[in-house]
Each structure stands twice: as structure tokens, then as C-alpha cells.
Amino acid sequence: MLTEIEWWGGLLYLCGALAYWITYKEIGMKWALDYIGFHLAFLTSAVLLALYFYELNSPLLQKLYVGLTVMALVSILLMWFWPSSDEEPSADSLHEDAADEEADEEPGLLTIIIGNLVLCGPLLATVVLGALKSYGLAQQLGWMS
Numbered sequence: 001m002l003t004e005i006e007w008w009g010g011l012l013y014l015c016g017a018l019a020y021w022i023t024y025k026e027i028g029m030k031w032a033l034d035y036i037g038f039h040l041a042f043l044t045s046a047v048l049l050a051l052y053f054y055e056l057n058s059p060l061l062q063k064l065y066v067g068l069t070v071m072a073l074v075s076i077l078l079m080w081f082w083p084s085s086d087e088e089p090s091a092d093s094l095h096e097d098a099a100d101e102e103a104d105e106e107p108g109l110l111t112i113i114i115g116n117l118v119l120c121g122p123l124l125a126t127v128v129l130g131a132l133k134s135y136g137l138a139q140q141l142g143w144m145s
Contacts, residue, residue, distance in 0.1 A: 012049060016042065016122035023119050041079040044072035045123045048130040062137040069130040076123050080116065 020042045048068055056062045107115075117124070138144050 009049060009053060012122050012125055013046070016046065016049075016126070019119045019122055037075060037079045037082060041072070041075040041123060044068060044075055045126040048072050049126045052126075052129050052133055056137065059141060062141055065130075066134045066137055066141075069127065069134040072123075072127050072130060076120065076127060080120070 024038070048065075051065055051068070056065055135144075
């Protein structure tokens with residue numbers, strides 16, 4: 001029988017896999033840094049959640065877990081805030097974009113933020129759980145007084 005935390009952890013894995021599939025399908029990754037950052041964010045979050053349920057008795061494992069938490073947080077921030085393309089628009093595309101803007105309305109900032117939170121919610125939940133465990137591990141290691 002699964003405990004309650006294991007059940008919620010499994011649910012987080014399913015939501016994370018769904019978010020990964022939806023995001024990967026919708027995003028056109030044009031260059032390698034987008035591709036690496038995207039996969040690194042989801043991979044580190046999955047490993048972080050898997051290790052959350054284990055006792056880390058060795059100081060080396062505790063340090064690696066804290067490092068993995070930092071790596072997951074940095075990769076998620078890079079995935080969100082790194083520019084996705086550095087291509088300059090051409091004059092022809094500016095005229096086409098002007099015609100398309102009249103027909104299509106751009107989503108607002110609030111819509112973009114809510115969409116990112118829904119799709120990356122499992123990543124955020126995983127990193128928050130990892131940060132809470134890492135805080136306790138850092139206190140055990142004597143890094144925080």
C-alpha cells in the first residue's frame with residue numbers, strides 16, 4: 001500500500017510527464033541551448049523527486065542532493081528567462097507580422113504567466129520539496145548555523 005506522500009509523488013510524476021509532453025510538442029526548439037536547458041530542467045526535477053523519498057545518510061549524498069537542487073532551480077530559471085531565439089526579423093516578415101497582428105491578438109502577460117505556472121507547476125513543486133529537504137541537509141552538514 002502506498003503512503004500518502006508516495007501517492008502524491010506519483011501524481012507529480014504523471015503531471016510532470018504530461019507537462020513535458022505538452023511543452024515539448026508545442027515548442028519549436030531552434031538551437032541547442034534551448035534543447036539542453038529544457039531537458040535539463042525536467043531531468044533534474046525528476047531525479048530530485050525520486051531522491052526525495054530516500055534517506056541520505058552519507059555526507060557525500062547529502063552534498064550531491066543539495067547541488068542537484070541548485071542545478072534544478074538554475075535550469076528552470078534558465079528555461080523560463082533565456083531568450084528563445086536571437087534571430088533578427090527581416091523586413092518582409094515585419095510586413096507579414098503587421099497583417100497577422102490585426103487578425104490575431106497576442107496573449108497578455110497574465111495569460112503567459114498563468115500558462116507557465118500550469119505547465120511548470122510540477123517542476124516548481126519538485127524544486128520546493130527539494131529545497132525544503134536541502135535546507136535540513138544543509139543544517140545537518142553544518143553549512144547553516
